[in-house]
Amino acid sequence: AQSVTQPDIHITVSEGASLELRCNYSYGATPYLFWYVQSPGQGLQLLLKYFSGDTLVQGIKGFEAEFKRSQSSFNLRKPSVHWSDAAEYFCAVLSLGGGYNKLIFGAGTRLAVHP
């Protein structure tokens, strides 16, 4: 069955430090992968997505992610974190077939940023 694992529930970094949020997926075929960010009490905003091609994907707000098939990973990175990046981050894989397609989300990683 398809699944997404985000091993880190909470991460705290200092403002200006680099960031990497881990995501591992389980999916039989070539995955469609997404990273979303959720601010408190808000919906989800798409940061970036991977469908095919270049395995290093650039997103909004200075984020990037690298698809590594051999490791079944799609880790999110940012070279310098800003205080406004504090939020919940969700990795997701698109499950295709069965008449409709659906996103399968990881449990999320809550990011705190220290000044």
Place this chain on the structure above:
Amino acid sequence: GAVVSQHPSRVICKSGTSVKIECRSLDFQATTMFWYRQFPKQSLMLMATSNEGSKATYEQGVEKDKFLINHASLTLSTLTVTSAHPEDSSFYICSASGDRDAHYEQYFGPGTRLTVT
């Protein structure tokens, strides 16, 4: 582009009553809409998927008669929580997907906080 709205953003209702949540795609036609439920500090759980003009497909364990979903037009889907109870209190988020050429991308609404007293 690709904006999805939800109304209301917050609602408080009494136990036993029903409440309707609207999800609208403002600037595109949503052939498919999704309804999620999110408990505090947890991930999103897909409740159901609806295609315009068709019956919704519910995920395992979701009560069809309790969570009524209607997708009557390409821009509007509604979720009605019937005979609400305190355990139905949650954050409900909808998303919408348009043309398949858009790589199945889902655009999310801002969510609705439901509190049942």
